Amino acid sequence: MxxxxxxxxxxxxxxxxxxxxxxxxxxxxxxxxxxxxxxxxxxxxxxxxxxxxxxxxxxxxxxxxxxxxxxxxWNVLDPRVIRWRLEGPGRDAQLRTLTELRHAVEPLAAAGAARHATDAERAELVAAAARMRLLGEAGDLEEFLRLDVRFHEILLRASGNEMFGALAGVVAAVLSGRTHLGLMPASPVPEALDQHEAVARAVADADAEAAEAAMAAIVGEVRSALGGVERSS
Amino acid sequence: MxxxxxxxxxxxxxxxxxxxxxxxxxxxxxxxxxxxxxxxxxxxxxxxxxxxxxxxxxxxxxxxxxxxxxxxxWNVLDPRVIRWRLEGPGRDAQLRTLTELRHAVEPLAAAGAARHATDAERAELVAAAARMRLLGEAGDLEEFLRLDVRFHEILLRASGNEMFGALAGVVAAVLSGRTHLGLMPASPVPEALDQHEAVARAVADADAEAAEAAMAAIVGEVRSALGGVERSS
DNA sequence: GGCGGCGAATGGTGCTATCAATCACTTGCC
DNA sequence: GGCAAGTGATTGATAGCACCATTCGCCGCC
Structure with missing residues (x-):
């Protein structure tokens, strides 16, 4: 390599x-x-x-x-193009459009995961959400990020739609970019932790509607937060 | 060539x-x-x-x-990969996952278009929707398809998110595949025509919520018509 | 007889040289 | 002055070379 x-x-x-x-x-x-x-x-x-x-x-x-x-x-959906643009001067705009894409895709992916995930995937989601709460309250941002990425990746890949799964890398980049750009609070807001647990629970219960709603809440919060807070560094 | x-x-x-x-x-x-x-x-x-x-x-x-x-x-979102898969044996499955992707993206794209489209784009959407009704009632499937593709392309490109715009080709492929596979009724259902006009009107009126809802109705109908992706377990 | 090391075969990596095809720009003719 | 033919620049495509990492098999040693 x-x-x-x-x-x-x-x-x-x-x-x-x-x-x-x-x-x-x-x-x-x-x-x-x-x-x-x-x-x-x-x-x-x-x-x-x-x-x-x-x-x-x-x-x-x-x-x-x-x-x-x-x-x-441009093939703006290609991972390489996304990476380059995230590293360039248009990073903020790119993060916004990517977040909007997440907003579109992730709720439906959550619903799909509630229908199609394997037992192992459901269990891992629940475990990840629980551990995220611990790490979030402890303030371990780096490890929290790692689990957050993992959480969303499992969900996207378990959605039963490989198109959504292909966006796992994108979501990882967005999450990573957000924390490393200082767009995250010192410790995750409790609502986000609640919603992640709600998604995990809904998927575990095979409740597609609840999963979709909870995931919409996650991405919706992030989106408004990203639009409102543009001055933090 | x-x-x-x-x-x-x-x-x-x-x-x-x-x-x-x-x-x-x-x-x-x-x-x-x-x-x-x-x-x-x-x-x-x-x-x-x-x-x-x-x-x-x-x-x-x-x-x-x-x-x-x-x-x-695989880069399943790359236009070439999509084209190949649409031409191959997994065509039906591919159409289903692509339709689900549309279901995720197009409503939000419609909302974006309601906010960001230029006057010319709004006007063309309205004109396209009106003409689609004429063509649909006349039963000219081929020309109807051409306009349908154009309608969705304008909308996606006007969404203010180039990620959505990049999906225009995908949507075109899905629409084209649907009609050429005989998955379309001899003449479009009136509801679809109504919804297209509703989307165009909402975009013209800069009403993002209405545009999103109307577009969700379009894709939702198509999706259930395509063969019950839903059928929750 | 089994195990470990060494060497050769394999196949991608990268370079150079060479020719063909195309097309924009220039030049020269009318 | 306008138009057409020529020419040069640049990509398209091929052949053959040296290089090197990796793998696999063979041989020797224990």
Whole structure:
């Protein structure tokens, strides 16, 4: 992983450059320029270009070279694009749109989990929610985050819809970004802990409606909190 | 088209083969085998591999070759993966999960559109809804589909969340698949026409709650009509 | 006979060289 | 001055090379 994979670094750099706006739509590139800038051969430059093209970030045309595309063409749902944008200057906006996506998806995923989760998954959700309360009250934010991520991942993957499961990484990024950006209170609000337990209980009871409602409450709170508190650092 | 982009055909073939289950998880591949099978050079085979790797369909390891991954690693939200799966044997299941995704996203997108759409977008939505009624009553399914797709695309793109906008192609694929699979009645049910007009009106009036509710009704109907995803246990 | 180490085969990684195809821009002709 | 042909730049595609990490089998030792 850390070894070689030369094209990864080039891809990351270029991807960040484009998604950050440093290389706005219409910026021309050539394989040659990429190769010389990064000290790689044209072969590698071509691979990177193809990857970027697959992500909708650029479009390559003969004789013209490679041109950067606008955001309307980007695969904004691709994990790599999301990561780059979260690392760039548009991080706040990105967190907002991602949170809105969570708001849309997670309640329905919770309902699905209430219907389809295995016994083991239901049990792990309940255990995670209980442990989150302990950690939250103890103020261990880092470990709390880890469990929070796990909680939502189980839920999304147990939803019976692999589309939702594919968003597990996104949710993890949002949660992580939120705490590491200081958008979380020093200790989680009790309501959030209550709602997580409510979701876990509803899933354990196979009560889809209750699970959906409780999850909607979680994401709704976060969403309004994120919109209201923009000055904390 | 057929002349250039040599790698596209190889990519499509391999992508379909993997997503269809013809090449299940664990299937080994080598650059050499791909090159000889499709009559292309190793460079092209490498590009295809990188693309497939980017989609999470395969993983390449030294000495071991390239192995096909399971669905849990796929980028199931990528338009190409969706297209392949829609063309494969799992089409019905794919339509169901995509419809569930629509169910999650479109109501919120409608609410967003009610808040953020431009005047032109609002006007086009109203016009599209009105024309859909005419076409629906006339029984022109093909043209109706075209407008239906347009309607939902405007809405998603006007939502103010580019994540939702990125799903426009998905929705188009679902709608198209539905009618071409004969899952649509000979003429659209009046309720659907009413709801489309209700959404358009609510967006025109900047009434986010009404838009969300009306869109929820549209997708909810479709969902239950598609074959009882619900049937709680 | 079993176990451990060493070496060879394998196959991705990356590079260079080379040719083909295309297309924008320039130049020259009318 | 306008238009068409030529030309050069740039991607598309291939072949062949060196490199190296990994794996597997063979051999020797206990």
């Amino acid at each position: 850390a070894t070689t994979v030369l094209h990864t670094t080039v891809l990351d750099t270029l991807g960040r450059r484009i998604t950050s706006g440093d290389a706005p739509a219409g910026t021309p590139l050539t394989l040659e320029s990429i190769g010389t800038e990064f000290g790689v051969s044209r072969t590698v430059a071509r691979e990177v270009m193809r990857l970027l093209e697959g992500l909708g970030l650029v479009r390559s045309k003969r004789r013209v070279g490679i041109v950067v595309l606008g955001i309307e063409d | 057929a002349t250039t982009v040599l790698h596209t055909t190889v990519l499509d073939t391999l992508g379909r083969r993997i997503t269809s289950g013809d090449a299940p998880a664990g299937t080994p591949l080598t650059l050499e085998s791909i090159g000889t099978e499709f009559g292309v050079s190793r460079t092209v085979a490498r590009e295809v591999m990188r693309l497939l790797e980017g989609l999470g369909l395969v993983r390449s390891k030294r000495r071991v070759g390239i192995v096909v991954l399971g669905i849990e690693d």
